[in-house]
Amino acid sequence: xxxxxxxxxxxxxxxxxxxxxxxVLSKLDGVNDIKITLEDQKVVVKTSDSVSYDTVLNQIKKxxxxxxxxxxxx
Numbered sequence: 249x250x251x252x253x254x255x256x257x258x259x260x261x262x263x264x265x266x267x268x269x270x271x272v273l274s275k276l277d278g279v280n281d282i283k284i285t286l287e288d289q290k291v292v293v294k295t296s297d298s299v300s301y302d303t304v305l306n307q308i309k310k311x312x313x314x315x316x317x318x319x320x321x322x
Contacts, residue, residue, distance in 0.1 A: 254292070255321050256290070256317070275307075278296040
């Protein structure tokens with residue numbers, strides 16, 4: 249099964265912020281793995297093939313956090 253990997257730079261200042269991002273992403277169907285690095289303000293999301301970059305981006309925005317940048321890794 250093919251998959252996607254997306255990386256985002258998200259404004260997160262505390263574990264509560266990263267927790268909020270993790271919560272909204274885990275509610276999204278097709279998300280297989282979430283890695284959040286608070287120090288680097290980095291969020292890496294692995295998804296099934298059916299989940300688009302924009303879908304993940306919009307889901308992160310639902311957390312109320314500012315997404316500074318993002319890219320498709322795979």
